[in-house]
Amino acid sequence: MTSLDIVFILVAVVTGGAAVMTVTSRNLVHAALFLGVTLAGIGATFLLLAADFVAMVQVVVYLGAITVLFLFGLMLTRAPIGRETLDSRNRPMAMVVSAALFGILVVLIVRAFGSNQFPATEPISSSVADLGMAIFSTWVFPFEVVSMMLLAALVGAVLLARRQSGDSGTETRVTPIREALDDSTEELDRAPAELGSGGER
């Protein structure tokens, strides 16, 4: 038992506990926040493995962006964001599926790595420069594929933005003044968005 082991156990317990709370919490915002704690715990685990760049990226991307995205998603929909609780009748089913998945993963990991022993030395420190060299010389193609993936996400965002015109919520039908002159349907579809975009001027 070294000091590092103690810290690791503490981090692991917190991370695991938060993960359990994420799926059992009956309040959606609480679930998202517990997810945040879980992801932070994983970041701390990376830190304990001496991968400090990955740890920071974990915090910046997962905690800083993805969980915030979830929270904004909850604010956007009619999801219950107040104190009301929710439950699903599919609970037994979900338990069966997750237990099965857990079993499969445990068996897989034990069979694949069970007998491997990593030398118990000081954690090997990897510099950001090494990581950069690896990405930009060995893994060039995957890196460019990532940009394609992000491109797809951006196009998705464009579609999402284009679907709604004006404000969200109940669609207020703004009758364009030009309707009297030209009441083609195309004009009607476009007009509210134009009227709504007051910020552009």
Added chain:
Amino acid sequence: MLADYLPVLLLFVVAFGFVAASLGVSALVGPRRPNPSKLSAYECGNEPLAQVKGTRFSVKFYLVAMMFLIFDIETVFVYPWAITTADLGWFGFGQMALFLGLLGVAFVYEIGRGGLTWD
């Protein structure tokens, strides 16, 4: 490397101690005189009407979070590249130019379609 983070932990202890002490002392010495007005939501003196329950926000906020995620990932890739580009030369520059170029085109398209126009 982990030893670098010990002072960070100490700073955390100092900061947390300061905050906890401030709130603790305030809770001990501060008065406690609740009344119904204090305990209800603040709505400029009106009877609290609105509820958080049904509140919905413009899809723009979600869009901003989505764009933030995409650009965050991009920034995270730019950092290791920025360190190694001196060794990689024009090859590294080309990689990042392609990466940012693809995203830039989509970004310009999005701006052109009014995706980021607030109203």
Added chain:
Amino acid sequence: MESTLVSWWSGFWPGLFTALLTFLVFLLTTALLIWAERRIVGLMQDRLGPNRVGPLGVLQTLVDGAKMFFKEDFTPGMVERVLFTVAPMLAVVVSLMTVAVIPVGGEVTMFGQTFTLVTADLAVGVLWLLAMGSLHVYAVFLAGWSSQSPYPLMGAVRATAQMISYEIAQGLAVAAVILYTGSLRVSDIVAFQATDSGLFPGAPNWLFLPLFPAFAVFVVGMVAETQRPPFDLAEAEEELVAGFHTEYSGMRFGMFMLSEFMGVVIQSAIVVTLFFGGPNGPVFGPGWLQGLLPVVWFLAKTSVFIVFFVLLRGAEPRMRYDKLMNLGWKIMIPVALVWVVVQAAILEVDRQWDGWTDGRMPALVGLGIVLLALAVTPMLRRDPTERTEAARSVARDLGPRRLPEKDDPAVQADTTPDTGRGDAPHTPPGPEHDHEEVGV
């Protein structure tokens, strides 16, 4: 493995010392900032500001802080109690954690060890700043949501959207710094700026010049990130009362106030560290002075930016939210993005080109951009007496107390000589600029 423990302990006392020092430096600077802001804004609004406690009222913040202990810190009935308390704690703790990587001074010898006056010189120091910035979002969001009240929730969502938007711009501006210095370690970036730039003898290699566009984006971003006027939409009093901390009172409100003002100090410290050489400066004299002078330089440079924040608050009216978001997404992020690529190209050309520039090319390009900006800015400036048609119609409706028309000699004669600013009468220092005083 136990050797790790030994090395941890050897770093304990310097670590505790630097942690306490960083904590005190930033806390005291924040206290001074609050006083300085009230005095300077007071001057700008033709009033005195706090002037009773201590010389020039400098101890006012201390007294206000002490007073806050005796204020009722009540919890409204509808809130999520745990998160409602966690949020203000998170705000201050995260703010203080941010400064862990910022060197407040140079090397000193104490406890028989020589160490730099920085809490932790992490290998990923710059990313640490970014990571803490993204955690700060949570303090704001949690405060707004846990209040379970409409105004705080709206304020929190606005504030969060604003913070994450400008985080990208700032992150990309920082990428330019990394690109130029080739390191994520803050001490490397500071040491890099101590070298000679070669522009003229003795010119320090401060990065604001070669990276001027990135610097400009960073400065705009830091005002938005701290949600200070003119970018304080998240607590636009007229619309959202006090934004995300509407339901707070007493010490928990005080924590949010502290973290907001500390944000100003922190962002100033970051910009000084990244673009103005941090604690670099001429060092001379006996040993104790050599240890002290870098701290003085650091604080002096930081104060300049703090005063900039204060002047901005006193001078500028609040921006509209859509304009703020458009500025962030349509100007700041594209500029930062393009600049990263341009910067990389410049550096690459500079590395390969063995010509007369001799590594001076980035600085020269930066100088060119600054001169261009100085030349173009006056041309973009609008005539302050020029009014839109809407303003003119308002002016007509107002009758005698109308706004000055450009072609109205009477009004021009009235306003131009004493203020020198034709638009001065339209932007009176409204009560919205005084909101901080209310809670103190």
